[in-house]
Amino acid sequence: MTALDIAITLVGFGTAALSGAAGLGGGTILIGVFYAIGMTPAEAVPLFAAVQFVSNSSRTVAYVRHVEWSAAGWFLLAGIPATLIVAPFIADVDGDVVKLVLAGLILASLAPQASAKPMPARPAFALAGFLNGSIGLFVGATGLFVGRLFFRPDWRKETVIGTLAMTQMLGHGLRVLAYGLAGFSAIAAPQRLIPLCIAVILGTMFGKRLNGWISDRAFARLFRVILIVLSCKLIWDALRGYGWI
Structure with a gap:
């Protein structure tokens, strides 16, 4: 293993610990690090999806008693067709566009949210599946903008963490298959x-x-600082890629 591989492994441990404690966020930092060290989407997303499949599987097992299993069916109902429709476009994605989109999604997730009534559970889970199978196929990480769909007022924190982990596991599994079929x-x-x-x-x-x-x-506080710094790095790299800096 090179020094870079060791560093990436340590980052993987830290981001999994973050997600294990909070339920989401660690994966976004990990894929951001992959892009920040120069990986292309074709390199970063399948590696990230495989790792996050394992990470979310272990988190699902850790919180298995609290998982709301009915969410899986609605998630897959939209997630599978969305993945199949978007998969043929994987090879043509622009890495700098992905960095800008991911940075934008991260920053948007940090913006204050209006205290609106949450979407009904079944449509929310289906929307989560659609976002995982479409945008998620390119940016890799979806927890920060899909996660809020799983914050149900009648759920305990452990139910949110376990159910989100279970659906993220399914989403990453679909991404591994989609990228594998694309070569x-x-x-x-x-x-x-x-x-x-x-x-x-x-x-x-x-x-x-x-x-x-x-x-x-x-x-x-720590989480916001990490995500803001990472977003700025992604935007900087993308602008350099376009020759604007």
Whole structure:
């Protein structure tokens, strides 16, 4: 393993711990790091999807008692056809556009949200599946803009974390299949994939222990700072790619 591979593995552990504690957010940071070190979407997304499939599988197991399983059917009802429709366009995606879109989604997720009445559960889960199968196929991470669809007023925090993990696991599995069919294998870089998979499992276990130890206020502040810095890096790289900087 190179120094870069070791660094990526450590980032994978940290981001899985973040998601294990909070339920979402770690994957967005991880895919952002992949793009920030120069990976193309064809390299970054299948590797990321495979790692996040493992990470979300382990988180689903950790919170299995709290998972709302009916959400899976509605998620897949829209997620499968959306993935099949969008998959043929994978090879033509512009990496700099993906960076700008991902940065925009991250910044939008940090904006204050109006306290509107949440969407009914079934349409919300179907919309989550559609977003995973369309936008998610290109940007890789969807937790920050799909996650809010799973914040149900009658659900406990553990139910949100477990159900979101389960649906994200399904979404990443669909992405692995879509990229594989397009000729971009998730196991093209086993020296990164295997250590990352081990790291995210351990990170999830560690994050679940942290769930009740970190104050929500301190966590929110750190999380916002990390995402803002990462967004700025993605925008900078994209603008450099276009020769505007």
